[in-house]
Amino acid sequence: MLNKVSDFALTIYSDSDWAGCQATRRSTSDLCIYLGSNIISWCSKKEQTVARSSTEAEYRALASAAAEKTWLQQLLGELRIPIPKTPVVFCDNVSAMYLCYNPVLHSRSKHIHIDYHFVREKLALGDLTVNIWV
Numbered sequence: 001m002l003n004k005v006s007d008f009a010l011t012i013y014s015d016s017d018w019a020g021c022q023a024t025r026r027s028t029s030d031l032c033i034y035l036g037s038n039i040i041s042w043c044s045k046k047e048q049t050v051a052r053s054s055t056e057a058e059y060r061a062l063a064s065a066a067a068e069k070t071w072l073q074q075l076l077g078e079l080r081i082p083i084p085k086t087p088v089v090f091c092d093n094v095s096a097m098y099l100c101y102n103p104v105l106h107s108r109s110k111h112i113h114i115d116y117h118f119v120r121e122k123l124a125l126g127d128l129t130v131n132i133w134v
Contacts, residue, residue, distance in 0.1 A: 007036045010073065010087035013133065014065035016057040019050070027051050029061035031068060041072055058093035059119070062100065062130065065089050066119045069128060086126060090133035100130045 011034045019025040026047050033041040043064065051057035069087050076083060091097060100119050122128050 002038050003036070008076075008081060008083055009085050010035060010069060010083055012065045012069055012087060012089040012128075014058070014061040014089055014091050016051075016054075016061040016093075018054040018057040021046065025050050027057040027060070029057070029064050031061065031065040033065075033068060033072060035076075041068060043068065055093060055095040055099060058091055058096035059099055062089060062091055062096055062119050066122050066128060070122070073127075087128045089128055089130045091130060092133055094132060097130050097132055 012031060014029070014031045016027045016029045018027050020028050026049070028044060028046050030044045031042065032039055045064075047057070047060060051060065066089065069089070073083055073087065100123055119130070123130065
């Protein structure tokens with residue numbers, strides 16, 4: 001059941017279970033997107049490659065959340081539903097959040113594929129912010 005929405009804020013939660021699959025050691029990335037208090041999108045998918053760190057697994061989940069937010073925000077715009085505030089993505093990994101905000105590619109993060117730097121671009125454009133949730 002949907003609640004009447006007075007606040008059109010997008011709030012996104014992303015998470016990953018690093019090496020959660022016992023057989024392949026692949027992680028599963030999860031995301032939930034809320035419009036006000038209503039969940040409007042969610043996804044859970046097993047990653048195609050093995051993450052070498054929990055930061056990498058969480059960063060991949062953040063990248064998926066940022067991509068889904070971009071598509072959803074464009075759809076809402078076409079439906080003439082304005083989003084007044086910058087959407088916030090919450091993750092539970094401090095290292096992944098620091099990696100989002102730090103433009104320096106450290107030697108410990110060089111193994112993360114370039115596709116996942118999509119999140120940094122969205123931050124730089126002011127299209128979203130990333131915060132920690134516990």
